[in-house]
Every structure is written in structure tokens, then in C-alpha cells.
Amino acid sequence: xxxxxxxxxINRIFFLYACIIFLSYVVVAxxxxxxxxxxxxxxxxxxxxxxxxxxxxxxxxxxxxxxNEEKTIIENIxxxxxxxxxxxxxxxxxxxxKDNSLEIIKEYFNLIKVDLIYPDxxxxxxxxxxxxxxxxxxxxxxxxxxxxxxxxxxxxxxxxLSQKDLFLAIDVDCIIEPDAVLKMVKPFLEESHxxxxxxxxxxRVANSCEIVNGRxxxxxxxxxxxxxxxxxxxxxxxxxxxxxxxxxxxxxIISGAFGLFSRKRALAVxxxxxxxxxxxxxxxxxxxxxxxxxxxxxxxxxxxxDPLCWTEVPESFSILSRQRNRWTRGxxxxxxxxxxxxxxxxxxxxxxxxFPYWVLFEWLAPIIEIIxxxxxxxxxxxxxxxxxxxxxxxxxxxxxxxxxxxxAVLYEAYTFNKYQGVSYLFNAFIIAILEILFYQPxxxxxxxxxxxxxxxxxxxxxxxxxxxxxxxxxxx
Amino acid sequence: xxxxxxxxKYFTKxxxxxxxxxxxxxxxxxxxxxxxxxxxxxxxxxxxxxxxxMPNMIYYPTVASIIFLILTIFEILxxxxxxxxxxxxxxxxxxxxxxxxxxxxxxxxxxxxxxxxRKYAQNLNxxxxxxxxxxxxxxxxxxxxxxxxxxxxxxxxxxxxxxxYNKLLRLYLKSPLTEDNLLALRLVGDLKLTEFSPEIETLxxxxxxxxxxxxxxTYLKTxxxxxxxxLDLHANSLSLLDFNNIINITAHYKKINYTKLxxxxxxxxxxxxxxxxxxxxxxxxxQLIIKLLDSEYNWVREEAFLTFLELKKNxxxxxxxxxxxxxxxxxxxxxxxxxxxxxxDKTSVNKFLNWLIENNSIEIKFLAMKKIFEYDMSLxxxxxxxxxxxxxxxxxxxxxxxx
Numbered sequence: 086x087x088x089x090x091x092x093x094x095i096n097r098i099f100f101l102y103a104c105i106i107f108l109s110y111v112v113v114a115x116x117x118x119x120x121x122x123x124x125x126x127x128x129x130x131x132x133x134x135x136x137x138x139x140x141x142x143x144x145x146x147x148x149x150x151x152x153n154e155e156k157t158i159i160e161n162i163x164x165x166x167x168x169x170x171x172x173x174x175x176x177x178x179x180x181x182x183k184d185n186s187l188e189i190i191k192e193y194f195n196l197i198k199v200d201l202i203y204p205d206x207x208x209x210x211x212x213x214x215x216x217x218x219x220x221x222x223x224x225x226x227x228x229x230x231x232x233x234x235x236x237x238x239x240x241x242x243x244x245x246l247s248q249k250d251l252f253l254a255i256d257v258d259c260i261i262e263p264d265a266v267l268k269m270v271k272p273f274l275e276e277s278h279x280x281x282x283x284x285x286x287x288x289r290v291a292n293s294c295e296i297v298n299g300r301x302x303x304x305x306x307x308x309x310x311x312x313x314x315x316x317x318x319x320x321x322x323x324x325x326x327x328x329x330x331x332x333x334x335x336x337x338i339i340s341g342a343f344g345l346f347s348r349k350r351a352l353a354v355x356x357x358x359x360x361x362x363x364x365x366x367x368x369x370x371x372x373x374x375x376x377x378x379x380x381x382x383x384x385x386x387x388x389x390x391d392p393l394c395w396t397e398v399p400e401s402f403s404i405l406s407r408q409r410n411r412w413t414r415g416x417x418x419x420x421x422x423x424x425x426x427x428x429x430x431x432x433x434x435x436x437x438x439x440f441p442y443w444v445l446f447e448w449l450a451p452i453i454e455i456i457x458x459x460x461x462x463x464x465x466x467x468x469x470x471x472x473x474x475x476x477x478x479x480x481x482x483x484x485x486x487x488x489x490x491x492x493a494v495l496y497e498a499y500t501f502n503k504y505q506g507v508s509y510l511f512n513a514f515i516i517a518i519l520e521i522l523f524y525q526p527x528x529x530x531x532x533x534x535x536x537x538x539x540x541x542x543x544x545x546x547x548x549x550x551x552x553x554x555x556x557x558x559x560x561x
Numbered sequence: 562x563x564x565x566x567x568x569x570k571y572f573t574k575x576x577x578x579x580x581x582x583x584x585x586x587x588x589x590x591x592x593x594x595x596x597x598x599x600x601x602x603x604x605x606x607x608x609x610x611x612x613x614x615m616p617n618m619i620y621y622p623t624v625a626s627i628i629f630l631i632l633t634i635f636e637i638l639x640x641x642x643x644x645x646x647x648x649x650x651x652x653x654x655x656x657x658x659x660x661x662x663x664x665x666x667x668x669x670x671x672x673x674x675x676x677x678x679r680k681y682a683q684n685l686n687x688x689x690x691x692x693x694x695x696x697x698x699x700x701x702x703x704x705x706x707x708x709x710x711x712x713x714x715x716x717x718x719x720x721x722x723x724x725x726y727n728k729l730l731r732l733y734l735k736s737p738l739t740e741d742n743l744l745a746l747r748l749v750g751d752l753k754l755t756e757f758s759p760e761i762e763t764l765x766x767x768x769x770x771x772x773x774x775x776x777x778x779t780y781l782k783t784x785x786x787x788x789x790x791x792l793d794l795h796a797n798s799l800s801l802l803d804f805n806n807i808i809n810i811t812a813h814y815k816k817i818n819y820t821k822l823x824x825x826x827x828x829x830x831x832x833x834x835x836x837x838x839x840x841x842x843x844x845x846x847x848q849l850i851i852k853l854l855d856s857e858y859n860w861v862r863e864e865a866f867l868t869f870l871e872l873k874k875n876x877x878x879x880x881x882x883x884x885x886x887x888x889x890x891x892x893x894x895x896x897x898x899x900x901x902x903x904x905x906d907k908t909s910v911n912k913f914l915n916w917l918i919e920n921n922s923i924e925i926k927f928l929a930m931k932k933i934f935e936y937d938m939s940l941x942x943x944x945x946x947x948x949x950x951x952x953x954x955x956x957x958x959x960x961x962x963x964x
Binding site: 126127129130135136138139140141142144172197199200201202217219248249271273274275276277278473474477478480481483484485487488491492494495498499502504505506507510514 | 618619622623625626627629630632633636637639640641643644647648739740743744769770771797798799800801802804805808809836890891892922923924954955958961962
């Protein structure tokens, strides 16, 4: 076989791969439009407060691991106490904080240690104490103090202690809308033949937003450029991507910062895996697998596109790179653990579509893209590919990427319209251009480094340091 | 006419979008040609010089890029327009709401007669231009009539009758837009208008589960004499949302056949019957309830337990309660403690709470002891030196907690 034939084959492979990605984006956009429209038709004028008068509503435990949160923990807990729901409890798990988080909470909420039996259904690190408040206003608040074991371990403690039907796993520093639980619970009530095992919510970027009394009062496009990139990225990932997967019941991931799960099913699979950094993805995949392999029952993982949860995203290169590195490692760990599901008809659409898609177009895409870019540059240098052709293909990819990003922006304006004004649109346009030239290649690099770390780098463990500034909270 | 307008409104956006896509897609076929014929007129292509000589591998991606850029411009434009439109719509709705509120309160707070009501309704019809405003007005009048009594209620009802928006409601029930259907269904249900049964039935058969649920609610609200037997045919397609809605709407209906519901082989209906009888002399069904504490269905057993807790209990029921207690989840056990006051005498209450303290988890012990503490503090003293260490621990904890 001569070199031109080899080049031809390689070209065709890259071309086919690119066409599939391109088509998948078009299909995702189309499906997410349909699913969003269906969701809005159903819920836009629904009065969620009627759920508060329901006689049979699933009870909810809100589980929030906390580590070194002394600066903001009281405000965060107060925000959670404002949640509107009939039967819920809040379990804050102090995961061996080295600061004064526990002392501050104890003093503020008048906590005393109680002798509740801690059921070790899922093995966890040592629980040092369970605290309840003597103030009757906080009867549904429980604080657990434990040895440090990581987020997954802290969540498992919460699951063990919970006696409720569902649990909402959140990051303690997220801002949750007061009606968030009502909106997340509604899908659990709506199905007659299919069991809803989890519902995920959209994470919105809180950087530069005005926070008053633990609520997002006014939304602003972030000032920080890294946060701006992530706003657009989250539009695409959540508003488009996850809605599309939810439409065909192929959603594999619910954000670790905000997800509602059936406690019974999470316990059945043994809770969160403490040996992975992608515990959120891994739990959903394992629950799905369990429902297919063991229960053999029709089930669903749903997605709520309402902006219910706001969080601070990384504003620096170093923190962003650690986060993306961890996401990549978590994804790979999950794929390795559940590789049996790849192209397996036993798991239905999950096995035949979602899982292969994740492998080929989420995990491998950055690697293939980097190889592809290198290959193209090689071809241009050695005159195998004309410069004209190179510019044409670049223009094609560039224009499609901007089109897709702005489609997500358009849909946000059409649905929830949290960001407004000409200057926002202008900035979003600039960011969409810079994203393709600058942010996306960086993400590819972060993903590649995640791959190197896990396969060659002696497996980096843990989350790394995720410093947050915290919200500047105004009080009225 | 209005119905046609609604259909046009529904399809226009979609058709315009398709036309735009077709026009853009046609660029692939036009740009590399010298021109094209349009109604026997030859239109030359001014870009033929650029595109005419391009090889296909360059031509198609280039045209695609142009199409993407044009679509992006439309996206930016529509993002701005939608955003401004949403802001204006919210502003207008607030304005309409304010206007309607001020007008209604101004009118209802002064003395008026039936003919004043007629004139007021006619004036409102002239002022309120949009259908949305009219339906909002209807909704507000209905809410006020529910919250008030005597004269205000009578005037609200009189104005609602004078407005005579039945035609508008019928139109919205037949609209292709789900939002319109839902708004109309809610109003028909709130106003208890019985003349829309055919439209409600059509919407109940819809594949759209939201419409189905709302149509069911509306049917129930407009048929207070129902015995709920029609649910037999539909029970398998009903959800927990429907379960709760049915209870909230029919809790005080008089003609429901509870025995038929409770004895149904469908767990949904059985559970529904058990929940509903709590509001309607559950004592009459005591034996049936006790029998269903052993139902094969988890849901039915739990509902039976909840209903059993609502019954006035005597000493013989104590054995039933304690015998069945362990099979129920913690949440129901806690409910049982709350409902101890339903025991007919204090001795039975003490007996039950004491049994809980002697035989259950620390959490249940705590709640039971707390209950005793609430109505007779002296009775918990005996647990201070109890032989069981968990009981002693619970006692200490209770004292720490409360004192």
C-alpha cells in the first residue's frame, strides 16, 4: 500500500468521525428544542405550591458535604432552610474540616450531640457525632461530624442517616432556589409505568451575580473571562446536551452539585463509590446498570432545565485545569469500571447509544482532535493538503462552532432569559469566537493531561484544592 | 375565525423557519451556477465568478460556512428580540394585572346593584383588548369569590355570569397551543362550568400527559356527584400526581363508592379509597381497613395503616397496632406516635407509648418519650433508672434537649 493510500484512509477516518460529531450536534440541538418545548408547555404555568398541599409526596433529605467552609457555612445552611417543601430534612456532613466549621455551626444553631444510632448500611469513615438543634425552628436540621473521607464518603454518611424517600445531593456552597425541590420532585410524581430513579438540574454560573440573603437577585454575565467561557459551555452542556439525552432517556450523568436520587435505589447499589473522582457520573451509571441487570424494570433519569442551582465556577487557569483534569479522570474511571455496558444490547439504549457516545465522543474526542490538528498541520507543511483547503475546513468548523454556541444562547433567551441586554450579546459573541480559538484547545489539553495522569502518571488521586472566593452576600 | 387565527399563529413560526432553511439550502444549488430562472425571467448570479470555478471539495464547505454565518446573524438578532420581547411581555402582564386588580378592588369595595354589575362587565369588555387579559380577569374574580362571603361573593359571581366568556373558553379549549388548553381547563374547573364536557373528554384522551391530568382535574371539579367508578378504565395510566389531585378535589364529595374503590384489585384505586375515607367516616370501614393491613401491595398496606391511625382506637386495637408495627417504614411509625391521641383513653396511650420505648429504635424511643413528656412529665421519671441502657440514654437525651 503506498503512502497516498494510507493518507487517503486516514483522511476518510477523520472525515467520518467529524461527520458523526457534526451530525450528533445537529441531532442534539433538534432534540433539545423538542424536549425543552415539551417541558415548558407542561410546567410554565404550573403552580408548584399546589404540591405543598399534596397528601402523598416523597420525603426528601438534602445532603450537603462540607469541608473547610467556616466563612460561608451559616449563610449556606440558612439558604437551605428557606427551601419550600412539605417533608424534608437537611443533613450537613462535616467531612473532617480542619477549620472551625463545626464549632461555628454548633454555636449558631444551638446544637447538642444526640445518641442516634448511625446505621452503617454503606461502609463509611468513622462518624464522630450527630448533632441536633435545641431550637424547634431547626428540627429538620442534622449535622454529622465525621473523619475526612472525601465528598463521596460524606454523601454516603448522609444516605445512611437519611430516612427519607429521596435525597438531594448538593454542594453546600451552591445557591438553591426555594422552589428547587418542588420542581425536582415533580417528575417523580408524573410517571405511571416508569420509575424515576434520579433527576438532575441545571447548574448556572453565579460569578458576578448579585446575591441577597442567599438568593440570586440579579444575574450578570461574569466579569472574569474564564467564568464567561464556562457560561457558554454550561448553556451547551446543560440546556442542549442533557435535555437531548433526557428526551431519549439516555442521560448518563447528573451533576454532583445538584441531583435528586431515589434513596432506595442508591442504597441498593451501595451508594457513591469512594474510589473514583467522578462519583456523580459513576453513581448514575451504576444505578442504571442495576435497574437493567437486577430489577429489569423500566426506569428513567430526568433532567430539569430550570435554573435552580447557582454555583461559583473556577476563575483561574490553575483551578479550572484541576477541575477538568478531575472530570476527565472521573469519566475514564467510570468507563473502565462499567466497560461491560459498551455496545451491550442488555442495557438497551444506554448500552447501544449513550455509553458508546460517551466513550467515542466525550472521552476520545479531545485525543482524536489533538491528533487531527497535528495531522492537518503535518499535511499543510508537507504540501499534502493545500492551504486553501485548510482555510476552507477551518472556516467550516469555526462557523459551525459559533452557530452552535449561539444556538444555545438563543435558546436561553427564548426559555429563561436570565441574561439580558445588547452588551451581554456582544460579549457572548466575542467569547464564542475566543472559545474556539483559545478555550476549546485548552480544554483538549486539560483532558489530555487527565488521560496521561490516569494511564501513565501513577494515577493522580483526589480532588486537589478547589479554592472558592465565596459569594459576597448582601443582607437586607 | 379566532380558532383559525390561533392555528395560523401556531404554524407561522415553523413555516417561516422552514422557508428560511430552504432558501439557505438552495444556495448550494445556485451559487455555482451562472443564474436561475424565476417566472420566465433569467436572474444572473453576481457571485458566479467566485463560486463557479471552485472544486466541489472547496465549494460545499464554503457555502456551508456562509449559511452558518447567516444563521448566526439571525440567532444574534432573535436572541435580542426574544429577550426584549420577554421583558416587555412580563412588563405588560404586570401592568394588566395591576390594572385589573385596581379596577376590581375599586368596584367591589363600593355598594352596587345587579345592573351596576352588568354595566361594569360591559365596561371591562371594552377596556380589556386581549384574550389573555379577559381570562386573567375571570381567574381573579373566581379567586376573590372563593375567598370572600356574602355581598362580595355575590357580586363576583354576577360579574362572571355577565362577562359570559364561554365562547372564549371554548376557543381556548380547542386551540392547538397547550398553554391555552391548560389555562382554559383550569378556569372551567374553577368556575365549575358543566357545558364543556365534550371538550374536556377530548383533552382527557390526549397523548399529552399534562393535558390529560388537567382534564381529569377539570372533569372532577365539574362533576361533584361522581362516584369515581370511571377511574376503573383509566387507573393504569394514572400517576401519583393524579392521585394527589383526585384526593384534593374529591375529599368531601358525597357520592363516592368507597367500598368499591377500597376493594378494587388495582392498587391505585384501593389506595385512593383508603385515603379518601379519612375525610368521610372511616369508622364505618374499620374491618375493611384492618383486613388491608395485610394487603399484598406495599402502597395499599401503608395507606391502610395511615387510615387506621385516624380511627378512634380502643384497647383491642392496641394489639393490632403493635403486631403490625414493625413492617412499616420509620416515617409511618413516627406518624403513629403523632396520632396516639386517637386512642380513646389515656391508659391505652401510655401502654402504646411504653411499648414503643421498650421495643424500638432510639429515634422512636425518643419521640415516644417526648410525647409522654408533653402531656405528663412525671410519667417519664420511671425511665431514668431503666434496666435497658438505650432507654436510659434516651431519657438523658430528652432532658438535655428540653431543659
